[in-house]
Amino acid sequence: MGKSVNPDLAKARSQATFDPANLTNYLYGGPEKLRRKRYLPAFVFKELCTEMSLTDLCLIFLGLLTHVSDYLGLTLSIENMAAKEYKEEGFKSTDDMSREEAYEESMRRAVYTNKRVLQLNLQDQEEQYYFREIFVPGANPFALHYVMFKDAINTQGTEDQIQKWLPLAETYAVTGTYAQTELGHGTFLRGLETTAEYDVQREEFILNTPTITSSKFWPGALGKTANVAILNAKLITKGRNCGMQSFWVPLRHLETHQPLPGITVGDIGPKFGYHTSDNGFLQLNRVRIPRENMLMRYSKVLQDGTFVPPENDRLVYVPMTQFRFVVIGRSGWTLAKAVTVATRYSAVRRQSEITPGGGEVQILDFQTQQHKLFTQIASAYAMIIAAKAAKDLYDSAFSKMEKGNLEDLPMLHALTSSMKAFNTWEMATGVEQCRMACGGHGYLLASGIPQMYTDMVSACTYEGENTVMCLQAARFLNKCQEAANKGERLPQLTRFLQTSRLNISSSLDQDVDLNDIIAAYEFRAATVISEANARLNAGLAMGKSQSEAWNYASQLLVKAALAFSHWFTVRALIENMRGAGFDNSTETLLLQLAKLYALDGMLRYSGDFRKVG
Numbered sequence: 001m002g003k004s005v006n007p008d009l010a011k012a013r014s015q016a017t018f019d020p021a022n023l024t025n026y027l028y029g030g031p032e033k034l035r036r037k038r039y040l041p042a043f044v045f046k047e048l049c050t051e052m053s054l055t056d057l058c059l060i061f062l063g064l065l066t067h068v069s070d071y072l073g074l075t076l077s078i079e080n081m082a083a084k085e086y087k088e089e090g091f092k093s094t095d096d097m098s099r100e101e102a103y104e105e106s107m108r109r110a111v112y113t114n115k116r117v118l119q120l121n122l123q124d125q126e127e128q129y130y131f132r133e134i135f136v137p138g139a140n141p142f143a144l145h146y147v148m149f150k151d152a153i154n155t156q157g158t159e160d161q162i163q164k165w166l167p168l169a170e171t172y173a174v175t176g177t178y179a180q181t182e183l184g185h186g187t188f189l190r191g192l193e194t195t196a197e198y199d200v201q202r203e204e205f206i207l208n209t210p211t212i213t214s215s216k217f218w219p220g221a222l223g224k225t226a227n228v229a230i231l232n233a234k235l236i237t238k239g240r241n242c243g244m245q246s247f248w249v250p251l252r253h254l255e256t257h258q259p260l261p262g263i264t265v266g267d268i269g270p271k272f273g274y275h276t277s278d279n280g281f282l283q284l285n286r287v288r289i290p291r292e293n294m295l296m297r298y299s300k301v302l303q304d305g306t307f308v309p310p311e312n313d314r315l316v317y318v319p320m321t322q323f324r325f326v327v328i329g330r331s332g333w334t335l336a337k338a339v340t341v342a343t344r345y346s347a348v349r350r351q352s353e354i355t356p357g358g359g360e361v362q363i364l365d366f367q368t369q370q371h372k373l374f375t376q377i378a379s380a381y382a383m384i385i386a387a388k389a390a391k392d393l394y395d396s397a398f399s400k401m402e403k404g405n406l407e408d409l410p411m412l413h414a415l416t417s418s419m420k421a422f423n424t425w426e427m428a429t430g431v432e433q434c435r436m437a438c439g440g441h442g443y444l445l446a447s448g449i450p451q452m453y454t455d456m457v458s459a460c461t462y463e464g465e466n467t468v469m470c471l472q473a474a475r476f477l478n479k480c481q482e483a484a485n486k487g488e489r490l491p492q493l494t495r496f497l498q499t500s501r502l503n504i505s506s507s508l509d510q511d512v513d514l515n516d517i518i519a520a521y522e523f524r525a526a527t528v529i530s531e532a533n534a535r536l537n538a539g540l541a542m543g544k545s546q547s548e549a550w551n552y553a554s555q556l557l558v559k560a561a562l563a564f565s566h567w568f569t570v571r572a573l574i575e576n577m578r579g580a581g582f583d584n585s586t587e588t589l590l591l592q593l594a595k596l597y598a599l600d601g602m603l604r605y606s607g608d609f610r611k612v613g
Ligand SMILES: CCCCCCCCCCCCCCC/C=C/C(=O)SCCNC(=O)CCNC(=O)[C@H](O)C(C)(C)COP(=O)(O)OP(=O)(O)OC[C@H]1O[C@@H](n2cnc3c(N)ncnc32)[C@H](O)[C@@H]1OP(=O)(O)O
Pocket: 143, 144, 147, 148, 178, 180, 181, 186, 187, 188, 189, 190, 220, 314, 317, 318, 320, 321, 326, 327, 330, 331, 334, 409, 410, 413, 424, 427, 456, 457, 459, 461, 462, 463, 464, 465, 468, 472, 475, 476
């Protein structure tokens, strides 16, 4: 039976000047991907929420026949299960649950999805994500396992280690976490205190958290879920500190799930959000692991304790860079969800009159409401599309890195650091704007928006605190500016520092030219980066040391990184909208949306744009 759609919503939709399917296909990567995205969760929901009859199965089987090529395996595997095993009493909302109950409910769902993903043989990462996101909204207790734990094995492990450990992770024979942050240090990795001392007699590492501040603190899944950690510690061998390395560390017994000898582990307690993620603490009291448990793709410890350094000591950071891309991408989608809820609500909520006596209007008719929401729709598109552009850069650079060419690593680190900060800050502001646009009902957990905010705003902190990430990007931008000052050749991505000029042809009474918009953002970024560099040099001229001058200029350096990200986003949005092959009506609309995004940005940062003329 078709669901009845609210007449106001139906009316609003009927007034669209474009075919939404064109956009949806574009955003999800084409009709095939979109079909899979819609099909899989719906199919299993049906399996979950109703006792599947033989008739159902036949209908599904017949329905699938049209796609027999890629669904045959799916059908046969489902037949084997006939839904008996997965009959649930339906999903219970966790809104009214205690933290313990909410964790257990999320764990129940996550374990279910883990089994189904294996049984349905879903190999595609994105399909796995769609599947899980539907059934485990919010923080998934296995999140670290799915992302950083497996990424660390894949990027830091040798081929033998990958062969040995990855199948255990893929089949959930082990459940992992990524334990780096300590009670005393999260940002300053060189300050991490956990040690891994090599015992040459027994060819083992002795892991130790010597102080209370060295306790691992925050890693997801550490509280209850994980039984193995990829743990970062200071390697000490032959009396020498060889810096941070990664180790495969068993935490809990695989059968009893009890902490292993020398391991003290538990949950860090209630948080602002992410309630269904068991972030935990870990203390190690001289825990021994075999030499083979150090992830040795880039650096090694030989049997006699000799440390073989990596070709580049920053390669140990690759899992963080990889995950920053995940965060960059998901930020836009998080905002997209929030603004969809708020826009639909604004189509059906009637409140107040525009014309006295004219009757209450849809709040979407208020220009202020349109400004609140349309700018966020534009921002969501901008972030999703810029993330795709950044990912394309990442993929080409990463394939070079895998062949040993590390020349793009600094640019990649700068791009991921600045975009992670820019996107998560923009997402946090945007989701909160959407919540407030729904009035009191936006404050209800049932609206879904509060949890989106309290869960996802943590992305401004984890994976590199945003200010720190901006300063990381500014290191690269400042170096490029110094090179530009000397007329040296720059990386492709920052060549605008040498070429950007403000020759805007648009005048205020014309419809603004899109190329002028890109030029304005480029010039603003070049100007802010140059100003930050000038302030740094002014600090040096005042006799400050390099680090004191850096601190003296740091507020401008943060602005420089954000201006760079804003330019990258506006350019990606406009260039991709122009080149996406849409029909005229869709392209016209999207370019209008791109202009709205860019002009709104100029208003929000009018100080920068006024200053650069
Ligand atoms: C909103 C939606 C999001 C939704 C996501 C949904 C996905 C599914 C859900 C997942 C749930 C996720 C749960 C949370 C998981 C969180 C995990 C974590 O938080 S793991 C811990 C993360 N921690 C960090 O990121 C630490 C940040 N700190 C650092 O990276 C470093 O300490 C520092 C870089 C800030 C400072 O390093 P330091 O030693 O002080 O050295 P320098 O600053 O001098 O830098 C030295 C040199 O190295 C270069 N560098 C640094 N980092 C990198 C890197 N990653 N890659 C490449 N190069 C790097 C740096 O540029 C310097 O080079 P130079 O040439 O000298 O400039």
